[in-house]
Amino acid sequence: MRARPRRRGPLPGFGLSIGVTLAYLGLMVMIPLSTLVLGSTRLGLAEFWSAVSAPRALASYRLSIGAALLAALVNLGMGLLVAWVLERYRFPGRRLIDGLVDLPFALPTAVAGIALTTIYSSGGVIGRFLEPAGIKVAYTPLGVVVALTFVGLPFVVRTVQPVLRDLPAELEEAAASLGASRLQIVRRVLIPELLPAALTGFVLAFARGLGEYGSVIFIAGNMPMRSEITPLLIMIKLEQYDTGGATAIALVFLLASFAMLFALNRLAARREAHAVGA
Amino acid sequence: MPDRLLRFRRPAVTVPESGRSRHLDEPPLVRAALIGAALLFLGLFLVLPLVTVFVEAFAKGLGTYAAALSDPMARAAIRLTLVTAAIVVPVNLVFGVAAAWSVAKFDYRGRHLLTTLIDLPFSVSPVVSGLLFVLLFGANAALGRWLADHDLKVIFALPGIVLATAFVTAPFVARELIPLMRAQGSDEELAALTLGASGWQMFRRISLPKMKWGLLFGVVLCNARAMGEFGAVSVVSGHIRGETTTMPLHVEILYNEYQLAAAFAVASLLTLLAVVTLVVKAVVEWRTHE
Numbered sequence: 001m002r003a004r005p006r007r008r009g010p011l012p013g014f015g016l017s018i019g020v021t022l023a024y025l026g027l028m029v030m031i032p033l034s035t036l037v038l039g040s041t042r043l044g045l046a047e048f049w050s051a052v053s054a055p056r057a058l059a060s061y062r063l064s065i066g067a068a069l070l071a072a073l074v075n076l077g078m079g080l081l082v083a084w085v086l087e088r089y090r091f092p093g094r095r096l097i098d099g100l101v102d103l104p105f106a107l108p109t110a111v112a113g114i115a116l117t118t119i120y121s122s123g124g125v126i127g128r129f130l131e132p133a134g135i136k137v138a139y140t141p142l143g144v145v146v147a148l149t150f151v152g153l154p155f156v157v158r159t160v161q162p163v164l165r166d167l168p169a170e171l172e173e174a175a176a177s178l179g180a181s182r183l184q185i186v187r188r189v190l191i192p193e194l195l196p197a198a199l200t201g202f203v204l205a206f207a208r209g210l211g212e213y214g215s216v217i218f219i220a221g222n223m224p225m226r227s228e229i230t231p232l233l234i235m236i237k238l239e240q241y242d243t244g245g246a247t248a249i250a251l252v253f254l255l256a257s258f259a260m261l262f263a264l265n266r267l268a269a270r271r272e273a274h275a276v277g278a
Numbered sequence: 279m280p281d282r283l284l285r286f287r288r289p290a291v292t293v294p295e296s297g298r299s300r301h302l303d304e305p306p307l308v309r310a311a312l313i314g315a316a317l318l319f320l321g322l323f324l325v326l327p328l329v330t331v332f333v334e335a336f337a338k339g340l341g342t343y344a345a346a347l348s349d350p351m352a353r354a355a356i357r358l359t360l361v362t363a364a365i366v367v368p369v370n371l372v373f374g375v376a377a378a379w380s381v382a383k384f385d386y387r388g389r390h391l392l393t394t395l396i397d398l399p400f401s402v403s404p405v406v407s408g409l410l411f412v413l414l415f416g417a418n419a420a421l422g423r424w425l426a427d428h429d430l431k432v433i434f435a436l437p438g439i440v441l442a443t444a445f446v447t448a449p450f451v452a453r454e455l456i457p458l459m460r461a462q463g464s465d466e467e468l469a470a471l472t473l474g475a476s477g478w479q480m481f482r483r484i485s486l487p488k489m490k491w492g493l494l495f496g497v498v499l500c501n502a503r504a505m506g507e508f509g510a511v512s513v514v515s516g517h518i519r520g521e522t523t524t525m526p527l528h529v530e531i532l533y534n535e536y537q538l539a540a541a542f543a544v545a546s547l548l549t550l551l552a553v554v555t556l557v558v559k560a561v562v563e564w565r566t567h568e
Binding site (some may be wrong): 008013014018028030031032033037078082085091095097100101107108109110111118126153173182213214231232238247254257260 | 334349402416481555
């Protein structure tokens with residue numbers, strides 16, 4: 001432990017930079033967030049509870065959580081595969097594809113929404129082939145999963161890639177020299193090494209999917225009780241001047257995302273500890 | 279000694295182009311299958327939507343495309359988006375640099391908490407972000423009533439759109455700069471100080487050039503999100519056509535009116551912005567790896 005009481009470092013600008021930071025965060029983030037908390041305390045417990053536990057709200061949680069979970073699971077598997085292929089194999093166009101992985105971060109969600117809806121609607125490039133097979137994607141809960149898969153695609157790839165890149169070759173060589181088969185190496189050596197990073201990406205993708213709005217509302221069909229996500233329900237309540245109901249559901253949602261942020265911080269701490277221990 | 283160490287680390291087996299010894303590689307067939315599966319997934323989820331935007335935008339010909347973009351409502355939306363970004367990005371640039379400086383260059387209790395706070399807007403759903411400002415400035419709020427009495431409009435007007443966008447895009451610059459500043463350390467800054475530079479001189483001549491690529495990428499990301507934000511802006515905008523509709527909202531309106539070609543024409547501009555953002559990212563990565 002270094003004993004450094006009061007001394008924060010020799011560089012100038014601490015007062016100015018932290019002053020600007022705290023002032024901006026206070027005005028732009030903390031005051032608006034506290035309005036939400038205050039606004040829902042004004043509701044009264046009974047009203048709060050009836051808004052939060054209404055059947056329509058419960059159905060929206062089920063869809064939002066279920067679809068975000070499914071999409072994050074798809075991205076967990078495919079993200080590991082994509083990260084592996086991009087890091088370990090050389091093939092033409094690899095750099096281009098590597099750059100393209102970030103597209104969902106950069107593409108406005110509304111654009112993604114209308115593009116995906118066009119692709120998967122009955123006359124679309126893919127919808128045309130799925131419809132005769134009896135699979136409907138656009139305007140169903142499955143469409144929500146497709147949109148959230150797009151939105152969450154980069155997370156697992158980008159968390160796993162650096163770990164895979166820095167993995168010492170000796171690890172696999174040692175396992176091979178001890179007689180492990182390739183499959184055993186993947187299962188016993190590689191997967192455990194990559195899992196913490198992959199889980200972080202999974203939680204990030206899930207959290208992003210939970211709150212996502214723009215890409216989903218076009219493809220979901222938005223039928224109450226069936227294909228209506230929670231952010232849309234908040235929006236609808238607001239448009240119907242039910243500000244109290246919107247506030248209550250938003251608070252539940254906010255607490256859920258903060259719980260996830262907390263889980264992520266714990267995961268990060270675990271990873272750091274793991275890295276130090278290794 | 280170094281020579282022996284080198285030979286020990288590099289096995290005598292011929293190393294394939296992937297740089298790894300052969301007995302640790304998958305059989306060619308497995309490798310081809312894995313690459314194929316990954317490419318199919320990415321093709322389906324990334325390339326196809328990208329291509330679809332441009333195909334649909336030009337589906338009714340160049341004339342329709344040009345008409346969609348020169349429509350007065352489209353122009354108003356483009357103008358509003360540019361004005362919003364022109365206000366939000368510089369403000370968040372200053373905040374981002376200050377926040378990164380305060381978190382990355384000093385050690386103190388509460389530093390981690392502050393980092394979490396800076397990241398907080400990322401974990402708030404866009405719709406909830408917009409709702410925050412409706413609660414603060416809307417007709418039901420004390421502040422909103424006071425503003426209405428003084429004929430000031432925040433919600434359903436430009437200030438509300440700017441505030442919601444600024445909230446959503448606040449973390450981008452700091453998030454790029456914090457790890458960069460941490461990794462680079464402060465040795466050069468300290469050298470400049472001992473040589474008699476003032477604080478601002480040190481910042482302008484040493485710190486800014488050191489962080490410029492990270493800063494550029496942070497600004498480009500912040501700008502992309504500021505121009506493309508949909509959920510938060512949707513809540514505070516009120517969808518007054520030609521007045522409070524940004525480009526993404528204009529896309530939504532056109533799409534819901536079944537003007538597909540026009541919707542995708544405006545969307546193609548936003549898609550180009552996304553492509554430029556990705557190119558800048560590639561350039562920045564290439565520059566920093568040099």
